[in-house]
Amino acid sequence: MEPGPPGCSRPAEPGPRLRRLCGADQEASVALLSRARAEAELQRCVPAVAAVLPAGGSGERMGVPTPKQFCPILDRPLISYTLQALERVCWIKDIVVAVTRENMETMKGIIQRYQHQRISLVEAGVTRHRSIFSGLKALAQDQPDSQLSKPEVVIIHDAVRPFVEEDVLLKVVTAAKEHGAAGAIRPLVSTVICPSADGCLDQSLERARHRASEMPQAFLFDVIYEAYQQCSDYDLEFGTECLHLALKYCHIKAKLVEGSPDLWKVTYKRDLYAAESIIKERISQQICMVMDTKEDEELVGHRLEEMLKNEFSHVKVTSGALGHTGRDLQQIILEQCYNFVCVNVGAYEFEETQKLLDVLKESDLSILYPVVVISDEQKLQDSLRQGATIIATLIKERNSGLVGQLLVA
Template sequence: MPKPERTAAILVAAGRGLRAGAGGPKQYRTIGGQTVIYRAMEAFSGHPDVFAVQPVVNPDDAALFDEAVADLRHQPPTPGGATRQASVHAGLEALAGEKPDIVLIHDAARPFVTAAVISRAIAAAGRTGAAIPVIPVTDTIKLTSDAGDVEATPERARLRIAQTPQAFRFDVILEAHRRAAREGRSDFTDDSALAEWAGLTVATFEGDAANMKLTTPEDFVREEARLASQLGDIRTGTGYDVHAFGDGDHVMICGVRVPHTKGFLAHSDGDVGLHALVDAILGALADGDIGSHFPPSDAKWKGASSDQFLKYAVERVTARGGRIANLEVTMICERPKIGPLRDTMRAKIAEISGVHISRVAVKATTSERLGFTGREEGIAATASATIRLPWDDKSWSA
């Protein structure tokens, strides 16, 4: 069979993920600084051999979905059903007008699928018409009775753990789902089981042990630890900013509007705390400074809110596959007093940057009435940022 020219993917994301514990549907929680669904979809949206990605979502999650994957290529999402099987069927029907040759069906709760696994899925479906990724079973498996007694020990050498994406010729798996719906069969836990019932021979191809499904709270803890262990390139950066006072009745400090007898003389909103943090993050990335990314000569930044500058810097870290480990800013001023607003500022920085408040520090000091800050002519801020990036041996070469 020649290699199909048109491959589409269905991302099944309509479940509620109750076994994952509190915190909302698991596909919209973050892991490694990025939402689960973004990680799962990104691999398909960016794959050169996948022309369409069809998300299947719960209608109640529309806003969550739009926010999570706003910059990824995908078809308009279609509503899911009461079961995974019904959701996949809905995705297949939504794609029918696109007439794909091959369809890949993937669980949004598997965020670590790689381009290599996707390529193997496409190739396997092209050869066989129906194929699933599998990995060997390493533990001994026991078949037990309802009472918990061991009834049998299956031969481990023939056992495999099934993963997704499961790959099929589109017209064949669509007809199998339509037949199951006609006959009232809604009890299939994956598409290969439905394909077997419909009489298809399902082949297997090499899966990936890292392509695991997030199901329980322990899965999230384990995978967070695994991702953290891969981010061995630890970097720090520092930042400094200063703004003079002018007319006004408030100043912006660390994202918080603080009443004051003066305002800032600045091109943007003059938030020295956030500006120093932006420079610290960019410095850790060796990626210029705030002025090179947001030049004061550009009129569109006139009066701009500085939270967008910090979000941008954080996104630069995320784009490199990294995470922010710690943010610290020190305000240098006589007034306004920072202490009463310290935790409010920490919370605001945490909100803007997407890190836990326990990783954000806000400090304050005076200059003992010395210099321009001592004369209350302006405010200065210093900042530091610690980030973790994936290890890259090439970056150590001259």
């Protein structure tokens, strides 16, 4: 079993992804209520945790004019995925993002467009360490008029590592509470060598004895803030390791926690393609089919569901949403489903469907929302098979040109 939240006697709640899968078949209102209760309970017993996200770099190694954190992946900026990953964790109270002055408006636009919550912006520094320090200062202020308050534990996570999961965040926070500092590590992929001044091999490190230091990291706030206040200009200018600052200036030996391979930092252009593939794979595992009527749900929805279950891990069928757009959508959006397929059976009245699509489009939560019309009721079985093939291809291909399109099976 995962460790419970720090300072909390209850075992950890399953992460939102797990909750989404577990709760899929429950009554919507019951699921909502129990989720709200569980989150309120967690909020009460976890120490105050905030996160600082340095996002003020220029992404030189990426070699494109746009800083990599703002580069689009499936039409959504990279940083938005990272924010979403942190926001899903209900016990992180505040998320402080450090961005350069020139990108402040861009960042505000992203927050508004993707409805990010609990975010505060601070001005980034000229190096990563200075950006982090700027975020920590905002949390330390603790002024009555400030929205932020000093946390007990602070998570530091790069804005360009979008695949951080709740379990590793919980592990580093728990370890930081006990040891003062903690960070995720990974085995080295290549051996680290030390060249001499003349470009020849000086030393070769034993790979099995070394690890790559990744993110997230977590610290008792007072420890890391003290370290940043004490550290030299040289550290702030050239340092790359926050755990090292805690060791050097506060004598805190960080606890190292094994991280997942997806924690790597998007650095080169090829990393954007890798990130896109991972996102595609993740979001392509779930699909929500919205039927126009209850009868269609029974007649067509569940047969389509059976056909699609071999291809996707989570297929949800819902009906009546076209008539009760507001209520049902609220539930669907809470589940953060990306793929909607509205199925009309032999119906050519698309006004309600159009309304639903407009709401989805404005919500910016959904990436794919085509309408599939199973047109021929006489040959329903064949149409269904064809419909299932179209739906599966749509979800897997994720061709953005098909968003909001009408397809006829």
